Amino acid sequence: MRPARALIDLQALRHNYQLARETTGAKALAVVKADAYGHGAVRVAQALEAQADGFAVACIEEALELRQAGIKAPILLLEGFFEADELALIVEHDFWCVVHSLWQLEAIETANVGKPLNIWLKLDSGMHRVGFHPADYQPAYQRLLASGKVAKIVLMSHFARADELDSSRSDEQLAVFQAASQGLVAQISLRNSPATMAWPNIPSDWVRPGIMLYGATPFDQPQSVADRLQPVMTLESKVICVRELPAGEPVGYGGGFVTDRTMRIGVVAMGYADGYPRQAPTGTPVLIDGQRSQLLGRVSMDMLCVDLTHVPQAGLGSRVELWGKHILASDVATRAGTIPYQIFCNLRRVPRLYCEG
CATH class of the missing domain: 3.20.20.10 (Alanine racemase)
Structure with missing residues (x-):
């Protein structure tokens, strides 16, 4: 699945x-x-x-x-x-x-x-x-x-x-x-x-x-009570394809991102049809196998691309946190020019799994 x-x-x-x-x-x-x-x-x-x-x-x-x-x-x-x-x-x-x-x-x-x-x-x-x-x-x-x-x-x-x-x-x-x-x-x-x-x-x-x-x-700056909140939702998926691209290659719809060097690109099963914000730009943070990286290019309906260049251990099947305990939903929302309320409410098609801790 x-x-x-x-x-x-x-x-x-x-x-x-x-x-x-x-x-x-x-x-x-x-x-x-x-x-x-x-x-x-x-x-x-x-x-x-x-x-x-x-x-x-x-x-x-x-x-x-x-x-x-x-x-x-x-x-x-x-x-x-x-x-x-x-x-x-x-x-x-x-x-x-x-x-x-x-x-x-x-x-x-x-x-x-x-x-x-x-x-x-x-x-x-x-x-x-x-x-x-x-x-x-x-x-x-x-x-x-x-x-x-x-x-x-x-x-x-x-x-x-x-x-x-x-x-x-x-x-x-x-x-x-x-x-x-x-x-x-x-x-x-x-x-x-x-x-x-x-x-x-x-x-x-x-x-x-x-x-x-x-x-x-809800704040755009640190606040003492907000700092004590614990994120409830972790939106995650996996790398389903890996590309090795030379410098000068466009990535995704519209070619909005072009490689400036040899890069490893991971394709993740996550897109705006799942509720991930289409407006999220290159540079939006993600977590790949526990290591911070970034979104590359335009978010598609079902897929998005991430940078694996500096995550050498990552490859097919690597876990990607789009937001959650380590990548805050508020940070993703800010990058996408929206608010965490909206990206939570836009969640669809993705199964929810409930756990204790």
Whole structure:
């Protein structure tokens, strides 16, 4: 079988979850939306359920997949519901639900829900995606209470630039949140992964670790908590062909790389159809039989080329780590002009193998 595969280290996953808890002293919803950022939502949730305070997903389809797999822990719908008739499923499966828009509030007021809901009321504190305007936040809170259909309300917002350690925007958003929620008696949830790691001044009874759960840093510079993360996914494959090329020979589509001396080129069973970023340029790091080397030329759909010139022991069957414990996904993403969130989520066709350590 094709040797490309993704190894998922469940021990590292649990370490990162516990780090989020210990760093903040807060309860933590493990964010497993988008198939746990490409890591496999069901297996990730099963690995964490014994210690997790709950999980967060984008939509009801993702939540139902977890319930059908036997996950009984709380599950928060981060985008809430998209149609009013989803409220019946929310009640049936005891999902927690974000309310971010007036129409959702009105749907709850008019629905026959059967039992009270656990609502996370979202404020637009400055990111300007979804959430109530600050002037409408307290009235929305009061209407939810008055509806008689809510068991608990958690106050929440989301930060747009918490991954920028020198930006004042997070403090500005916090001030907006504190003004809009003044006097409301409820738990709060403000901290995503970067805020969990780097913004201790931001209060949060609940944190929402996402990218940090999978061991990748959201920052473009060293950060003390990020340095303690353990990569969860190792994307690897093998060398399936070796070429000895003289100087002046082009490699791959478009001839973007031309040998400047006699070189040994390894062809690896990995390409953009597997989720490896096509934009990754020559020089992007790889690990070949434990030794650092580099990508050469353009990434193809199913294959890419690496430099074996200075790895004399490498040849057919040599193991190649594309990212993982030694080649950080964040470094690959930076070289490719993207972020680790995207390269994880783009993983496809590659079988995931789960292990402990």
